[in-house]
Amino acid sequence: MNYELTIIVPLYNEEENLLRVEEELKKYLKIALKKTCVLFVNDGSSDNSLKLVEEICRKNTDFHFISFEENQGLSAAIKAGFDYSKTPLTGYIDSDLQTDPEDFNLLLKEIGEYALVTGVRTDRKDSFVKNLSSKIANGIRRSFTHDGMDDTGCPLKVIKTDYAKRIPMFKGLHRFLPAMIMLQNGKTKQVPVRHYPRIAGKAKFHLMNRLVGPLLDCFAYLWMKKKYINYNVTKRDE
Template sequence: MNKTKEYDFTIIVPIYNEEDNMTTLEQQLSAYVAKASLKTCVLLINDGSTDDSLTRIKQLCQRQPHFYYISSNANHGLSTAMKAGIDETESKYLGYIDADLQTRPDDFEKLLQFAPTTPLVTGIRANRKDSGFKKLQSRIANGFRRKMTGDTATDTGCPLKVMWTSVAQKIPFFDGMHRFLPALFALEQAPFKEVPVSHYPRVAGVSKYHLWNRLAGPLKDCFAYRWMKHRYINYHIDEASL
């Protein structure tokens, strides 16, 4: 039996070469799980790490009773790691947080208070602790995305989210989809809400993002979303005699 079914809330954490962050990640996530408002577990997703991350993940899961992991030998990217975690989750709600801990698990409580009525609740990074150049790239990409997709999200890159598992497992996934969650949830007529959360500078490890995958890649993905939006199948059965 999938052990996440025993919980109300599963936090998925994609990990790629984050060995330097694993100690802090364990400390913060285990502290949150112990006091969370819902019965919570953590699903660590090793995305083909080439450092000691997988060994550290296995050791962590042996120490912590509410921590589990899945692992791939190849690096597939963040969107694929997220999809793998979503596909393996059987709790009612699922959360997403980055392993770099630029957002903190305690802020899940700010999002969870809206989860009973809102299929997607995302953070907005307040007082964002990034360079001016990185913020500029995000503003350009977010502005273009909103124009192309019609969603009203202001910070799709915030690495703190809570979703209804049942809806998350229905939405179409593609490489880069993690930037389009509000727009993708809209295809299922599922509303979203943004909530301010704290943001912190990265203190260990190396960012996996650069100009191409933060700016040029998302702009290209907007065209893929527009093509898919006009061809997306969404229906409801109103009567049946099965």
Template sequence: MEYRMTIIIPVFNEIDNLDRIFSTFTDYFSKSKTKSKVLFIDDGSTDKSFDKIVEICTDNPDFEFLKFKENCGLSAAIKAGIDHIDTQLIGYIDADLQTTPYDFDILLEDIDNYQAVIGFRGKRKDTLNKKIQSLIANSIRRGLINDGITDTGCPLKVIHTESAKRIPFFKGMHRFIPALILLQDGKIKQIKVQHFERIAGQSKFNIFNRSFKALRDTFGYRWMRRRYINYTIEKSKIGS
């Protein structure tokens, strides 16, 4: 049975979460009707994360990895994953497991009718400070681009690989994945998913990269949206 979905997991100094990722995904793979695998993207970790990733991937064909030479950021990690995937579907989840892979099966129920099915966190289990930061960032994005996306920061997503490979990439792209699919005239469905407290490791986000960078990147997206090229070929004759 061939893999249908590859699940991208960016990793930057998440040594305390990797054993839990391995055990959780191993159990999920044994229960899911969709044959899937994990692709770790080590984003230049400086702890022992990469050593643990190598250990997990050794003799476990459902787990693969890419390693960056240096830290490049979340958008670069997602891009690298998309660039190297050849399965029909791409899944995405964060290494903190504040969302659960078991909810992928809920998203997968509708993926044949949409270019992407994305989660939104119904009952957030974050700290008050993190909730405020996300509220500010989401309010900025909705006010400036009005993309209709409830929770663009929810890390649980399933996307058709063909659509994902057409996404134009830039730093901060991870904040606009649904909006960039909509630029392709793609269809998106949003589904409520579970959310949990972070129980290990440290969040990599703060008021600067959630709000100020989000504002800068939103203006970048608006500039690109006005100039985005989208076309449909009706007929063609190429070659002999």
């Protein structure tokens, strides 16, 4: 189908959201700036999510899925999406639809010279505690990575797939995508996007794993940065 963009949709126990996800993504595919397909990554859901995803993909030729045997976490789901993406660009959006698929076009307009363009949520509709913990976590991460990003947790991103496939993977990866691109000497940019309250399903992150997890992951990032191998081949024997 000559797709140019694959949108990864990681999900874990999101049966209440999936039909809305289907409708919103179908609407986006009609106005997308690039020929786009959707890849659901079912992270070992224990509810009815997999059955719904299978039905959605049967009805829509631009929708596909992979499913884990058991729950592995968000970073693993994103990693699998990168691994299975076959298009030059790969996007990412959460299945809670707190960001708008239409805003992918805002990111696509900027992707040209950049390896990654990420959304930054404006006028966030989360609780005070969630907003505060995210702000603290972002501050901790910036102090370690110097990535200049205000909102790496924003679940709306577009990344050039060749960069995505070279990212060394570990749990907590989703917080460090811009920093991982910078290790490859790739350029990153953030663009304001809309944000909405969660209207169905349950949030998978809480105060402790928004603060303690990012702090521990920062030390893992520093170790990786010190050991990271990056090279560019300038000439080869054909």
